[in-house]
Amino acid sequence: EAQVTQNPRYLITVTGKKLTVTCSQNMNHEYMSWYRQDPGLGLRQIYYSMNVEVTDKGDVPEGYKVSRKEKRNFPLILESPSPNQTSLYFCASSLRGSRYGYTFGSGTRLTVV
Amino acid sequence: GESVGLHLPTLSVQEGDNSIINCAYSNSASDYFIWYKQESGKGPQFIIDIRSNMDKRQGQRVTVLLNKTVKHLSLQIAATQPGDSAVYFCAENINTDKLIFGTGTRLQVFP
Numbered sequence: 036e037a038q039v040t041q042n043p044r045y046l047i048t049v050t051g052k053k054l055t056v057t058c059s060q061n062m063n064h065e066y067m068s069w070y071r072q073d074p075g076l077g078l079r080q081i082y083y084s085m086n087v088e089v090t091d092k093g094d095v096p097e098g099y100k101v102s103r104k105e106k107r108n109f110p111l112i113l114e115s116p117s118p119n120q121t122s123l124y125f126c127a128s129s130l131r132g133s134r135y136g137y138t139f140g141s142g143t144r145l146t147v148v
Numbered sequence: 149g150e151s152v153g154l155h156l157p158t159l160s161v162q163e164g165d166n167s168i169i170n171c172a173y174s175n176s177a178s179d180y181f182i183w184y185k186q187e188s189g190k191g192p193q194f195i196i197d198i199r200s201n202m203d204k205r206q207g208q209r210v211t212v213l214l215n216k217t218v219k220h221l222s223l224q225i226a227a228t229q230p231g232d233s234a235v236y237f238c239a240e241n242i243n244t245d246k247l248i249f250g251t252g253t254r255l256q257v258f259p
Contacts, residue, residue, distance in 0.1 A: 079249075
């Protein structure tokens, strides 16, 4: 089944403790992206990647890192999480870019206390 | 399920009626638009898209209308069913790398 898989689904962590949210797609998509979703603000792009080893900032990149060492994986790294990063996170992939529409993962609910 | 918006605009319709969800987009240079459906606890799911050289596109039970003059997009759902209950987002493509999402509309279907 073609899908985007995120892990974990739920995570509660403490301020400053590094964490990684994994994202993997099995559709051989070139483009991958991370979004956060907050009430009243909709989906905001954090980082995106056009292909292996090619990443760029989205609208809200502060406090996040990403890497794209393999085509299928696009992990989101929070080096020192803070409470304002409490949010619902979505990974998405697309064949080539936003003009081809996205397939989204099921989301990761992160709480930073 | 996950709460994606505590104070979203809400459209309530009776089962079997038609639903119209509206969206105003921001950039006159946008050339590609998508509607997504997000059910509780799930990620957004592609419904239908339209390119700026069109003003209407139909899918199964759904129709998207694009009015570039007033920068307005609408999603029409025919014969709305309980399974259509969800939050609906429009998104506009600003360039090849970026989709801008609206804040969403909650559709509630009652019997």
